[in-house]
Amino acid sequence: MNLCKSFLFLLLLFFCGDGYAQSSPNKLLQKGWAELVKDNETEAFKHFWEANEKATKDKNVKDKADALFYLGICSYGSSLEKGLQFATQALDQYKKLEKTQSEEAKIGRYKCLQLISTIYSRQKKYEDAKRLSLEVVDELKDKKDSTGTLGLAYNSLGGLYELENDSETAEQYFKLALLEFEKWNNLAYLPTTYLKFGEMAKQKNQQEKSLNYFQKALELAENTQNKQAQVYALIALGKWYLNFENNFIVAENYFDKARIIAIPLTDKLFEIKTIEGLIELKKKQNDFQKVSQLQEEVIKIKDSFYSFEREQIVKSLEVQFEVSEKNRKLELISKEQEVSKLTNYLLITLLALLILVFTILYFFLQRINKRDKQLLKTKEELVSLMEEQKHLKEQQFQNDIEHKESQLSAVTIQMIEKNEILDEIKNIISKKTPNSEVELKKLVSKYTIQDNNWRDFDHYFESVNKNFYTRLKQKYPDISANDLKICALIKLNLSIKEMASILNISPDSVKTARHRLRKKLQLNTEENLTDFILSV
Template identity: 25%
Template sequence: MVLRFLFLFLVLLYSAKVNSQLLTDELARLNNLGAVFDDLNNDLKQAKKTKSISQTTMAHYNLAIFCSNHRVYTEALHQYNNTINLLEEKKNDTLYAKVLNQVGSIHLELRNYNYAKDYFIRSEKAAELIRDSVLLALATSNLGSCFEKQKKYKEALEYQNKSLQIFYKLNNDSGLAIVNESIGSIYEDLENYKLAELYFKKALKYNKNEKNSRLASIYNNLGDTYRKTNRLNIGLDYTNKALSTAVEIKNTLEVASAYKDISKSYNLIGDYKNAYTFLQSFLKVDTENKRLQSANQSNALQHIYNSKEKESQIQYLLQLNKANKSQKLVLVVLVFMVVVFGVVWYLYTLKKRRHISKELDFKQRILKIELDKKQAEEKNLQKQLHIKTASLSRYSLHLSQKNKMLSNLSLTLKNSLQRNNVDLKRKLTELIKEIDFNLAQEKEWDEFMAFFKEIHPNFINKISNAVTSKLSPAELRLCILLKLNLSSKEIASILRLTPDSVRVARYRLRKKLPIDSKEELSLYLMSF
């Protein structure tokens, strides 16, 4: 018991001394931070001047690593994206797959799991393309870590085991340590502490010869597993090993984690004094870690801001100088252009006036020719219309006279039938039938209608749309004859009606038309 307390006292004393030294080293590193950033930024400027794509790519990459190490993730992602853009045409470059993996790790740290998975998948594909098994295994393991953070443990184990098989084939101890610890962490989340302990011990076996943060983490995880399975003394031993390793490698984050877990162990043992002592140590180191981390980020951000501000000022001055030179050049060019433009404009105007005068004269000639042509066409059309109208009138008059003559002839022959001559009677009967048959023929009327439609093509449609009720064929014929300004007597002859019948037909037609009682029917129809 005394030995245990003595050991604890020595650990605390040594830890306090080392913590003090770690903080001093961290402050010195912070003071040197600006110089490192300036060097990296100058490398980028020089690479851009030489227009070397490979050097520019590496300069962006080194700046990205610097920002990522100091947890300035926004700028780190910006620099990584610049690196990726420059490597787009060199996807067979190892650096391309590596950068995708590192970007995915930043998103994993920021808990942007969907973005992280997207970059890890792209890194996997890039690694497969260049056949880099180590990068493929790391990207696959990181995909498993994404699923673990999302509590999708089945998928997480699937990817971690896939990564584990690749590292086994490569006989890569470092990779095997990483993946075994990740699998142990999954089983610890699932509270399967037996398998968790098994994989943590495997991770320890592959990492035991390396004094690094991974070793401290594995010791700490084993300590957690033993503590959670109530094997407190063994767990405390492993956590103390984690503390010693963390102190030795000067990792204050792992030191804080070890202090916290030791405090938990003593609390479960019932040694509240030591639990309180280590808790106080944890709080002190954790507070200082957060302060230093905040100072680290602030310092890095300040240098990035200062650098960008200087670059902006330099660019502004360069642009201003260029603008002044450009303004002078523009002024000289403008004066020269004004003079040239004035001369050209004068010559152009003079030439244009001559051209316009010639063009106007030519257009007037063309216009006169076209006007003469249209007048000739109009006279021709007027002449044709007059001829057709006269023909139509003569045709209607011919119909009237023919029908009248045939009617009279038919009547005379009918009167001759009263005589007793049998042979004459028979022949006259046949002749009367033939005359009556000809009077009933519609062929001449069809020819008349065709002739009428040629001269007045829209009359029938217009009159049909104007009437209040549908016109009969006889009424439509009456409209057509009235349109030609024929008298009732002429209409009666053509339609083989009596004048009284024509008068009645006119009266019935008027009732179907929207016509004033005082308006002449013929004039109304002639207006269509």
């Protein structure tokens, strides 16, 4: 029974031979496998986890499934639960490939099932392990399987039936496994199978046959540099010489060689197996002091081994954290680069827009400036024209005034002439000559023509002195028509004598009329009538 358990554990150690990872095109998986072969599980786990993270980011289901599968292989040696978790996750990922990559999905599924079967064996769930391995065999036995999964399933079933003491069935499965491994030249698995056949021959007391199998396993392990297989082959040879020939020296030599190889290995169970072989040897030599010493070493190694298992779990978690942090930082850097790129693009775009805006604004301002200059020039021309027009209007106004003043002067002269005619009439009447009547008719006729002179005078006077009469009447309602005539003549700045001649009255009457006008205008004695009238 103990031999069977040892075989199952040995099978577990060689589970993921070079048929898997070496065939993968994924560089990270290849690196991880290279480290795992060297028994450098921490570095192997790191590469497998990086492959998993990258596949997740790239949404590559196939690579993610493979990475999870290898994480399961890498993890179950230190934590069965962790290995089982990764294996079931890989199984889910392979299921997603059924529609697109059906063959890859099937192969992946059976690899995962065999890995889970191996883990169940270590958990002593033998029935579940047998069920899974049988399913793998049923599906792959009639197919070409270069991965070694079918041979591993045969080996697992052989070990499980051996635990049930069904040596005949177990031997059949071991033979099938050997044929499968030899067929595909799976050198990583052959040493394990040869060791098993050596154990079975040994139990049957077939000494020579068992020795040949052990030697063959050692030779193949040395050729493939499989140190774990070398350890088990050396232990098997040591026990063979101890049990069959009682050759303590040769047996101890094999155990010592095995221990030298086992000490550097990460998995200390190999070293424990070598020490257990030495304990068995020392018991036969009755060297119980050495037995006690070796047993204490086993206890220490087991304690350190369990501590190592815990450390491996912690390391795997640390690796997951470190890889996650690394990926997070890479994502942050990538985002920063994207943000920087986008910022640069926006700045360039903004700069181009600003240049475009300033160019448009420049031409727009140039156009406005040109327009303003044109408007200013037009405005200046307009102002010049307006000034010229104003000047012309003023000139015309001045000409009109001069014309009206000349007409007013003419009317005034006509009025003076009228008075002179009247004086002539008086003289004719006073003479009473025979031609007086004829002369009077001529003078009256002439007077009739000139009687309209006052109306013409008022017209021309009002055109020169707008609303002069109206302003006086509004301010002094009691003023008479004769008073207005006096005011008009004063406005023309005529002398009293000229005024008397126009009005056909004496100068004294003019003075009297001016005196009455002063009263009506309510002027003080010190106020000048002429100045007042001129100011109206």
